[in-house]
Amino acid sequence: MAKNNIFLFLEALTANNSKEWMDKNRSWYEETKGEVVALFDPILEEMKRVDPRIVQPNARRALGRINNNLMFHPDRPTYKDHFGVGFGYGKGLADFYVGLGVTEVEIAGGLWHPDSERLKKVRMEIDYEGDKLSAIISSKAFQDSYELYKQDTLKTTPKGYPKDHEHIELLRLKSFAAFRQISRKDVYSPYFGEMVIESYLAVVPLLDFINTAISEN
Numbered sequence: 549m550a551k552n553n554i555f556l557f558l559e560a561l562t563a564n565n566s567k568e569w570m571d572k573n574r575s576w577y578e579e580t581k582g583e584v585v586a587l588f589d590p591i592l593e594e595m596k597r598v599d600p601r602i603v604q605p606n607a608r609r610a611l612g613r614i615n616n617n618l619m620f621h622p623d624r625p626t627y628k629d630h631f632g633v634g635f636g637y638g639k640g641l642a643d644f645y646v647g648l649g650v651t652e653v654e655i656a657g658g659l660w661h662p663d664s665e666r667l668k669k670v671r672m673e674i675d676y677e678g679d680k681l682s683a684i685i686s687s688k689a690f691q692d693s694y695e696l697y698k699q700d701t702l703k704t705t706p707k708g709y710p711k712d713h714e715h716i717e718l719l720r721l722k723s724f725a726a727f728r729q730i731s732r733k734d735v736y737s738p739y740f741g742e743m744v745i746e747s748y749l750a751v752v753p754l755l756d757f758i759n760t761a762i763s764e765n
Contacts (some may be wrong), residue, residue: 552736554580555650558650599748610634666762673761684754694747695726
């Protein structure tokens with residue numbers, strides 16, 4: 549089964565995380581990468597039919613690098629333990645992501661660790677339209693699929709906002725992202741593509757809220 553091979557490769561890579569091992573197993577890596585692309589190409593095609601704003605032309609262009617960036621994070625392993633596929637509307641905007649990993653298999657959407665300028669713009673939008681964001685993340689479609697990431701927040705109040713602001717918990721967020729933990733069994737299912745598209749539609753209102761803030765403020 550091609551899907552099973554994806555995880556077998558990642559397990560082997562994680563256990564032998566070195567350039568020497570990768571060089572010896574380059575053909576296996578290329579084969580596995582092709583299987584990831586083949587898995588997501590029809591999913592992307594359907595997603596683009598549903599939402600033509602998605603800019604990635606194919607899954608190969610949406611697939612992230614397997615190498616870790618050791619220049620900025622020298623303590624990390626040479627290679628990641630997952631394949632990550634990102635779909636979105638352009639550089640710097642909130643996007644949609646599926647990660648197939650050894651320890652985590654997840655679907656996610658949002659804006660991860662934005663720079664200070666984009667963070668400022670999203671907070672301004674929350675100040676003006678916080679009720680709208682609250683309605684999005686409390687909707688049944690969102691709640692049935694996602695959990696808002698709240699592990700990375702300010703301990704204090706953001707500069708310029710009162711500590712008793714109605715939406716202070718949202719203003720304290722430093723990332724605006726939602727995660728859905730799934731399993732390998734979900735990936736192996738013939739309905740995996742439908743799950744991904746359903747998850748995308750459930751998180752689109754959050755992506756739109758963030759991207760409106762970034763684009764218009």
